[in-house]
Amino acid sequence: MPVSQYAVDVALRWSDMDAYGHVNNVQFLRLLEDARVAALADWLGNHDMLDSGIVVNRHEIEYLAPLVFRPAPVRIRLWPTAITATGFDVAYEMVDPPEVGTGLYARAESGLVAFDFDTGRPRRLSADVRDRLRDLSGETVRFRWRRR
Amino acid sequence: MPVSQYAVDVALRWSDMDAYGHVNNVQFLRLLEDARVAALADWLGNHDMLDSGIVVNRHEIEYLAPLVFRPAPVRIRLWPTAITATGFDVAYEMVDPPEVGTGLYARAESGLVAFDFDTGRPRRLSADVRDRLRDLSGETVRFRWRRR
Amino acid sequence: MPVSQYAVDVALRWSDMDAYGHVNNVQFLRLLEDARVAALADWLGNHDMLDSGIVVNRHEIEYLAPLVFRPAPVRIRLWPTAITATGFDVAYEMVDPPEVGTGLYARAESGLVAFDFDTGRPRRLSADVRDRLRDLSGETVRFRWRRR
Amino acid sequence: MPVSQYAVDVALRWSDMDAYGHVNNVQFLRLLEDARVAALADWLGNHDMLDSGIVVNRHEIEYLAPLVFRPAPVRIRLWPTAITATGFDVAYEMVDPPEVGTGLYARAESGLVAFDFDTGRPRRLSADVRDRLRDLSGETVRFRWRRR
Numbered sequence: 001m002p003v004s005q006y007a008v009d010v011a012l013r014w015s016d017m018d019a020y021g022h023v024n025n026v027q028f029l030r031l032l033e034d035a036r037v038a039a040l041a042d043w044l045g046n047h048d049m050l051d052s053g054i055v056v057n058r059h060e061i062e063y064l065a066p067l068v069f070r071p072a073p074v075r076i077r078l079w080p081t082a083i084t085a086t087g088f089d090v091a092y093e094m095v096d097p098p099e100v101g102t103g104l105y106a107r108a109e110s111g112l113v114a115f116d117f118d119t120g121r122p123r124r125l126s127a128d129v130r131d132r133l134r135d136l137s138g139e140t141v142r143f144r145w146r147r148r
Numbered sequence: 149m150p151v152s153q154y155a156v157d158v159a160l161r162w163s164d165m166d167a168y169g170h171v172n173n174v175q176f177l178r179l180l181e182d183a184r185v186a187a188l189a190d191w192l193g194n195h196d197m198l199d200s201g202i203v204v205n206r207h208e209i210e211y212l213a214p215l216v217f218r219p220a221p222v223r224i225r226l227w228p229t230a231i232t233a234t235g236f237d238v239a240y241e242m243v244d245p246p247e248v249g250t251g252l253y254a255r256a257e258s259g260l261v262a263f264d265f266d267t268g269r270p271r272r273l274s275a276d277v278r279d280r281l282r283d284l285s286g287e288t289v290r291f292r293w294r295r296r
Numbered sequence: 297m298p299v300s301q302y303a304v305d306v307a308l309r310w311s312d313m314d315a316y317g318h319v320n321n322v323q324f325l326r327l328l329e330d331a332r333v334a335a336l337a338d339w340l341g342n343h344d345m346l347d348s349g350i351v352v353n354r355h356e357i358e359y360l361a362p363l364v365f366r367p368a369p370v371r372i373r374l375w376p377t378a379i380t381a382t383g384f385d386v387a388y389e390m391v392d393p394p395e396v397g398t399g400l401y402a403r404a405e406s407g408l409v410a411f412d413f414d415t416g417r418p419r420r421l422s423a424d425v426r427d428r429l430r431d432l433s434g435e436t437v438r439f440r441w442r443r444r
Numbered sequence: 445m446p447v448s449q450y451a452v453d454v455a456l457r458w459s460d461m462d463a464y465g466h467v468n469n470v471q472f473l474r475l476l477e478d479a480r481v482a483a484l485a486d487w488l489g490n491h492d493m494l495d496s497g498i499v500v501n502r503h504e505i506e507y508l509a510p511l512v513f514r515p516a517p518v519r520i521r522l523w524p525t526a527i528t529a530t531g532f533d534v535a536y537e538m539v540d541p542p543e544v545g546t547g548l549y550a551r552a553e554s555g556l557v558a559f560d561f562d563t564g565r566p567r568r569l570s571a572d573v574r575d576r577l578r579d580l581s582g583e584t585v586r587f588r589w590r591r592r
Contacts, residue, residue: 015462018462019461019513021464026459
């Protein structure tokens with residue numbers, strides 16, 4: 001359960017469906033990407049942490065219900081978690097917007113590392129950025145299907 | 149470490165790169181999908197378990213090195229693990245083919261469930277299929293970046 | 297110049313950009329696809345002409361300005377043209393919504409054929425459908441770069 | 445009919461199929477892109493004309509037969525045509541490799557312009573490059589579905 005209810009609505013594309021007539025499992029991560037791009041711009045602004053200074057080092061996702069293309073967007077709730085000196089996780093839930101329904105389609109988590117492309121090494125997040133992330137932060141995801 | 153060395157070479161596409169000039173992190177899962185489609189056809193044949201009777205319920209992936217488009221394919225080693233009555237995991241390593249280099253780009257795991265689309269419920273794998281999967285099976289993946 | 301000003305706004309995705317940092321030329325057709333899916337549902341409804349009964353037999357597109365990802369959508373104006381007994385063209389212009397700018401990014405045309413999947417042959421459009429299409433129809437596209 | 449029989453085999457991906465169970469019409473252009481990237485590297489090398497110095501200003505494609513995912517690649521024959529001082533067209537035919545079948549899936553043409561990214565303007569092709577392109581060149585495409 002996120003403490004914050006920050007969310008981004010992302011439009012589906014007809015081509016997100018695969019030959020089974022459902023939104024393809026890999027496309028779910030594509031949808032999360034767009035929510036994350038919007039959220040990071042919003043959370044971190046363009047000072048201190050450019051989008052290009054963040055590297056994804058991990059994704060974990062579980063699928064909870066099939067999703068079919070429709071004109072209405074999906075709502076992606078997302079929040080920072082597991083904040084460290086050099087990075088943080090983003091936790092996600094993909095749901096229906098309330099006016100569309102009550103579907104819960106997926107839960108996921110991405111590991112992000114702040115990176116200095118000049119030196120080729122991880123870099124420290126500023127105290128300001130960490131404060132802002134902590135204000136938005138919530139619990140880590142409890143995955144249903146995780147094996148171990 | 150896989151016991152089996154089953155592997156599928158998958159061609160990159162120029163468009164797999166994103167605006168950072170690297171193969172996009174989501175596209176890694178697209179490459180794994182093609183290796184998995186080839187492997188399942190090979191491992192399970194078309195009797196008993198059609199491709200359409202397998203549902204992905206989970207992915208976990210960690211990124212170990214950036215990958216740039218090149219004419220040479222990536223090699224995806226993959227093997228079944230965590231076999232149960234109704235499903236199994238596929239573990240993956242994405243590497244360079246030996247003639248190209250020694251890169252290790254990603255490790256991943258997908259959860260697969262055998263599914264009966266008529267009844268809308270998971271179904272049991274046949275003893276034959278489980279035997280074949282066990283012959284090919286290897287260890288679960290030890291993720292470097294997993295937080296918990 | 298369209299007689300009709302029917303238009304659909306389509307959201308860009310960050311991943312629409314390629315390694316050159318522009319929306320990839322092939323993705324332009326992906327954006328047109330979503331505008332067309334929305335327009336056909338709107339123009340033709342679900343009676344008489346299901347989406348699945350329309351086949352694309354041709355695309356022509358010319359690129360007029362580079363497009364970079366941004367949160368704002370592109371506006372795609374589209375209208376039927378060259379209506380025949382068994383099909384029609386869709387003409388498109390991809391532009392900025394007025395509140396975003398005055399960019400003109402591409403002009404395009406797709407050939408559509410009404411198709412009967414049971415018989416595997418083109419089929420006639422009903423008089424009703426043709427009337428509705430004619431009410432919306434405009435000129436064919438004058439391409440700037442067409443060679444011949 | 446090409447004079448030259450230069451061709452590139454491109455692997456399909458399972459995800460190239462859309463909800464109709466056929467390779468999506470937009471993905472055809474994705475397949476052509478990979479053939480073109482390989483061909484331009486081969487035809488032009490890395491001296492004089494970098495890949496990044498070529499801009500697509502036009503595509504035209506017609507679809508001749510539906511294509512379904514299979515492990516075997518498609519063969520894309522391609523050749524330069526309509527060579528001018530600052531650009532050329534690439535003509536394509538997408539077919540089965542001979543060992544797979546005799547399918548002809550699409551014909552297409554792309555307009556390419558040599559571009560100087562520093563000045564933001566088209567630039568002249570060198571005499572050497574034009575000579576090499578002329579050696580490879582063939583007829584322009586005769587489209588079956590072109591309306592006008």
